Amino acid sequence: MELDQSRTPLFSAIKMIEAKGITPFDVPGHKRGKGLKELKEHLGEQVFEMDINAMVELDNIFNPSGVIKEAEELAADLYGAEKSFFLVNGTTSGLQTMIMTLCKTGKKIILPRNVHRSITAGLILSGAVPIYLKPEYNNQLGIAMGVTPENVEKTIKENPETEVLLLTNPTYYGVTSNIKKIIEIAHSHGLYVIVDQAHGSHFRFHKDLPLCALEAGADMIAMSLHKTGGSLTQSSLLMVNNKSIDADIVRTYLNLIQTTSPSHILLSSIDVARKQLALEGNKLLEQVLEVSRYAREKINNLESFYAFGPDLLGNAGVFAFDESKLGIYVKELGLTGYEVRDILYYEYNIQIEMADLYNILCIISLGDDYKSIDRLINALEDIKEKHCKAAYDQFFEKELIIPEVIVSPRDAFYSRKKVVNLEDSIGEISGESVMAYPPGIPIIAPGERITEEIIEYINLLKEQNSSMQGPVDPLLNQIRVLGF
Ligand SMILES: Cc1ncc(COP(=O)(O)O)c(C=O)c1O
Known part of the structure; x- marks a missing residue:
């Protein structure tokens, strides 16, 4: 670390503006809470004093050159990255930005099948074609683990034209793959490595925690600082750690999907959580x-x-x-x-x-x-x-289902679709994602062939009162498939 991590440039600028007592004739329209008294009474004045528009001293998130730039530099310095970007739309927006930056339409990306739904959305936005890795599976626990270097290397060799590998570090349950070795393998074949570290923003700060993907040599990573780093919900970080990736291009993609009205409460929470992680x-x-x-x-x-x-x-x-x-x-x-x-x-x-x-x-x-x-x-x-009851019979003990990809997620997403009963969808190509949330890993994603096994699994989860999301029909009696 080279910079003074005790500083909070953005948070300090906001406090300085609060002290000025400015009369606001701009948005947000609640005007420091006067226009939303019930919530102000509950939350207190301070929150509303901080919920202000981007004034001249507060820089702007689209092309930062002042306090946001400084705050982002401090975050990059802390994590040992070339460049960092503050996110107010969660790691979701970071993952989508990484995929759009490095994967052009029709290009292949290698990734584990058990990725979060935001990555499926990234595939739709970019038009990239997924080549799925089968994660290892623990039969006793019934959950997917990480991927092995051997499996990654074999998949890269089978798909020599692939330019990007995406890894998850860690899985929801806390398991990490041998990312250092995997990244070395991918780099030796000329691939960029991008990492979903949504659940690992704290990794860098204790020797007994798994390796942060940046330390393992990843080219770009996105982390939910709000999950384990102490900042407020929605606030996350995107980091670039490869000089050959143009940070201005990354910003251009991020600006496509990020709001034009970032909350200064969320942004300052990144600044303060970063300081806390650095010092304590x-x-x-x-x-x-x-x-x-x-x-x-x-x-x-x-x-x-x-x-x-x-x-x-x-x-x-x-x-x-x-x-x-x-x-x-x-x-x-x-x-x-x-x-x-x-x-x-x-x-x-x-x-x-x-x-x-x-x-x-x-x-x-x-x-x-x-x-x-x-x-x-x-x-x-x-x-x-x-x-406590008698241990039940094992009702579902199968490996993770890896559906066959028939068309790219983007093509499926934009194709014409018809609605069919779930039971009648076997053999059809799905037009939407279906998942239990959390963890938000699609059981079926747009463009994949629906099989009897998949329907059986969805029905099992429905019976178990799992919260199912994705399809237009919230009860999941029907599903949209390709065709008309
Ligand atoms: C593995 C994984 N990746 C990405 C995300 C998306 O992160 P965020 O909620 O910060 O957008 C989640 C959210 O739960 C996740 O579990």
């Missing part, structure tokens, strides 16, 4: 790891639960593990992850991040302490006493 990140993450280890140990001492973690290291596709992701296998209880999620919420007032058929996922981060962890442990213990 290591200490704070030491505490996060300490309580995560405590939670894992306690939960593993309760029979019927298995809090998986670093014990998975060495399994196929598991190179490193982020211990702050507390995945708990609940199948031995005789309940599904969805049932445990609902019991925790409705009976114990505990909100977890995500559930699937066999597991629940709790995120431990900067705001957690022993008190919050003990509440979770006590609730799990109580659930075991009150709800």
Whole structure:
């Protein structure tokens, strides 16, 4: 780090403007909250004082040359990147910008099939053609792991004209692939490597956490600072770390999709969270790891639960593990992850991040302490006493389904479509994505062939009360397929 990380140029400029007491004849129209009294009473004055338009001292996000430029330079300096961009539309916009910058229409991109829906949207926006890697799969837990260097190398050799590889670091459950080795392989074949590090903005700040993709040599990465870095929801970072990628072109693509009215509350939260990570990140993450280890140990001492973690290291596709992701296998209880999620919420007032058929996922981060962890442990213990049933038969134990891509996501998205009953869609090409959210990984994406196995899986998730998203029909009785 070369710059003074104790500075917060953007946040300081906003505070300076607040102190001026300017009379606003510009937007936002609530005029410092006077026009929305109920919310102001609830949130307090300060939030409205900060919700201001881009004044001359506040720079502009489209072509920064003042305090936003400085704040972005500080973020790049902290993460060791050439260039950083502040995002107010989440990592979603960063991923889409990376894909659009490097993948022109019709060009191939290699990526794991279990990517987030925002990447599918990036494929639609860019017109890139996906070549999917099959991630490794843990049959006991029923979840996908990372990808192996061997699989990546084989796929690159089979598709020599590909120019871009996309990796996810880490998966939702905290697993990372051997990204350093994979990036070396990709670079040796002349590919750019872009990384979805939505769940890993904290990686750089503790030696016991997996490697940040920038340290592993990635060319571009996007990170949700709001997920694990402490900033406010929607605020994220995009980083470029390769001089041959023109940062002005990256900005041009970002400007296509980013709002013209960025919230200064969100932008300052990036500035302040970056400072906190720089000055105190290591200490704070030491505490996060300490309580995560405590939670894992306690939960593993309760029979019927298995809090998986670093014990998975060495399994196929598991190179490193982020211990702050507390995945708990609940199948031995005789309940599904969805049932445990609902019991925790409705009976114990505990909100977890995500559930699937066999597991629940709790995120431990900067705001957690022993008190919050003990509440979770006590609730799990109580659930075991009150709800434990005989372990159920394994109702779905199949590898991740990798559908056949028939047309590119973009061509499918823009094709004419007809609506058919879900049960009648077998053999058709999907015109839309279907996913359980979270995790938001499409089970079927536009352009892919729908099979009996896929319908079976969707029906199973519907029965389990999983929150399904994507299709125009919210009940998912019908689906749009290509044709007319
Ligand atoms: C793996 C992954 N990538 C990308 C995203 C999108 O991030 P954001 O919500 O910051 O737009 C998510 C969101 O949950 C995610 O889980």
